[in-house]
Amino acid sequence: MRKRKKGCLGIVLVIAILLVIIGFSAKAMLSGGGKNSGKEVILTIPSGSTTSDIADILKENGVISNELMFKLKSKFDGYDGTFKQGTYSLETGSSLESIMEILKSGSNIAESNRITIPEGYTVPEIARYLDEKGIVTYDDFISTVNIGDFDYEFVKAIPEGRAYRLEGYLFPDTYYISDNATSKEIIDKMLSRFSSVYTEENIKKAEDLGLTFDEAIIVASMVEAEIVAPNERPIAAGVIYNRLEIGMPLQIDSTVLYAMEVKKEVVTYDDLKVSSPYNTYKNNGLPIGPISNPGELAIEASLNPDDNNYIYYVLKDRTSGEHYYTDNYDDFLKAKESYKAHFN
Numbered sequence: 001m002r003k004r005k006k007g008c009l010g011i012v013l014v015i016a017i018l019l020v021i022i023g024f025s026a027k028a029m030l031s032g033g034g035k036n037s038g039k040e041v042i043l044t045i046p047s048g049s050t051t052s053d054i055a056d057i058l059k060e061n062g063v064i065s066n067e068l069m070f071k072l073k074s075k076f077d078g079y080d081g082t083f084k085q086g087t088y089s090l091e092t093g094s095s096l097e098s099i100m101e102i103l104k105s106g107s108n109i110a111e112s113n114r115i116t117i118p119e120g121y122t123v124p125e126i127a128r129y130l131d132e133k134g135i136v137t138y139d140d141f142i143s144t145v146n147i148g149d150f151d152y153e154f155v156k157a158i159p160e161g162r163a164y165r166l167e168g169y170l171f172p173d174t175y176y177i178s179d180n181a182t183s184k185e186i187i188d189k190m191l192s193r194f195s196s197v198y199t200e201e202n203i204k205k206a207e208d209l210g211l212t213f214d215e216a217i218i219v220a221s222m223v224e225a226e227i228v229a230p231n232e233r234p235i236a237a238g239v240i241y242n243r244l245e246i247g248m249p250l251q252i253d254s255t256v257l258y259a260m261e262v263k264k265e266v267v268t269y270d271d272l273k274v275s276s277p278y279n280t281y282k283n284n285g286l287p288i289g290p291i292s293n294p295g296e297l298a299i300e301a302s303l304n305p306d307d308n309n310y311i312y313y314v315l316k317d318r319t320s321g322e323h324y325y326t327d328n329y330d331d332f333l334k335a336k337e338s339y340k341a342h343f344n
Contacts, residue, residue, distance in 0.1 A: 039062075039091065039093075040091055040189075041062060041063050041089075041090050041091070041092060042087065042109070042174075043057060043058075043063070043087070043088055043090065044086070044088075045083065045084070045085050045086060047085045048085075049083070049085065051071055051074045051075075051083065052067075054070075054083055055067035055071050055074075058070065058090075058099070062092055063090050063091075063092055063094070063099065064099070070096060070099075073096050073097075077100070079103075079104060082104045083100070083103040083104060084103065084104065084105075084106040084107070085107075086106055086107025086108075087107050087109045087176065088102060088107060088108055089108055089109050089176060090102065109176045113179065113181075114174060114175070114177075115129075115130070115135070115175050115176075115177060115186075116175075117171075117172045117173060117174075117175070117190070118172055119172040119224055119294065119297075119298065120224045120225055120292045120293065121170075121292065122164075122258065122291070122292055122293065123164035123166065123170065124142070124164070124261065126170060127145075130183075130186065136181070136182065141183045141186075141187075142164070143183075144182075144183035144184050144187055145164050145165055145166045145167075145183075145187065146164060146165045147165075148183070148184050148187060150187065150188060150191055152191050152194075152195060153198075154169065154194070154195070154198050154213065154214075155169065155191065157212075157214060158214060158289075159214070161277070161288060161289075162289035163278070164289075166191070167221075167290045167291070167292075168214075168217045168220075168221050168290025168293055168294065169191060169194050170187065170191070171190050171191075171194040171196075171197075171293065171295075172293055172295050173190075173193050175189050175190070197296060198213065202216075202299075202303055205303040205304070206303060209241065209305075216299070216302045217290050217294065217299065217302070218286050218287060218289060218290050218291075219240055219241075219302040220237075220290075220298040220299045220303075221293070221298070222250070222287075222291060222292075223236050223237050223240070223294065224293075224294035224295060224298035225252075225258070225291055225292045226252060226253075226254050227298075227321070227323070228320075228321030229320065229321050229322055232321075232322065233298055233300075233301035234300075235306045235308060235313075235325060236301070236313065236323070237304075238305040238306040238308045239308070239310045239312075239313055240252075240305075241305055242308070242309065242310060242311055244286070246311075249283070249284050250280035250286070250287075251280055252280050253267040254291055255278050255280040255281075255287050255291055256272060256279055256280075256281060257271075258291035258292075259274050259276035259279045260274055260276075309327045310325040310327050311326070311327050311329075312325070312327070312328075312331075313325045313326075313332075315339055316335065316339060324339075
């Protein structure tokens with residue numbers, strides 16, 4: 001009799017555990033269950049998208065983890081066919097029902113709230129852009145960049161003494177902001193986007209190159225400022241590392257222009273004399289900090305440089321932005337003269 005009771009208790013216990021597991025699974029499936037719960041995701045639902053298309057878009061953007069559950073709930077709860085095209089701000093970890101209600105109501109972001117920060121913009125250029133659009137003032141943005149409190153590991157690791165503390169870390173992208181967005185809110189969005197490239201894998205790649213992640217961003221910022229052609233970026237990164245390896249001054253014109261806070265095509269000999277820790281003509285090694293805010297391709301190039309022996313490069317075609325690369329100074333001078341003959 002006791003054995004039978006023990007057996008029954010065991011069965012009841014197993015059933016109870018299974019019910020708890022099923023309950024938790026159902027709860028997880030009914031929530032979006034996407035990555036990084038609570039993270040804002042901006043996405044666009046194109047015109048003509050089916051429920052299946054929308055489920056794929058939500059999964060690709062990390063808003064939901066289970067496309068099938070989204071499609072089934074849409075069908076059984078009467079949402080299927082009610083979703084509208086548009087741009088949406090959604091939050092990972094939201095319930096499927098709340099996501100569906102938003103998609104049913106229509107776009108919850110106005111196009112007037114969209115800002116686009118191009119690759120290679122400097123902190124002052126971003127501040128000027130936002131000021132001209134009447135979003136925040138130039139001075140407030142600069143001040144927040146330099147003294148604002150941001151809880152990111154990579155921000156805490158930024159060395160002092162730079163012209164603009166967050167230079168290099170304001171990720172260039174398109175952002176949707178609230179009507180009364182503050183400098184801090186805008187910067188936080190950019191830093192949050194930057195965190196997507198601040199990964200263990202990329203930190204390890206920097207270490208394998210003998211760099212901190214911050215130093216890799218400095219290299220990326222120079223590649224972004226110097227090189228237009230995407231396929232050349234890993235090559236140029238290789239040139240920078242080659243110069244560093246042999247102890248040659250980097251002599252990158254963009255660092256001089258950054259130190260002078262000017263934009264122009266021709267750097268003069270007088271310009272090269274500017275006294276600044278950013279001037280790589282007067283100082284060996286890397287500049288004290290990034291000279292632009294690099295995009296993903298430039299960051300990838302700095303972490304995955306081309307394995308070459310090039311030491312010099314000179315502009316070959318002003319229209320395409322292509323360069324001529326060489327390991328020979330005489331060839332460099334010839335290429336320089338050839339460019340002058342064609343474009344001056």
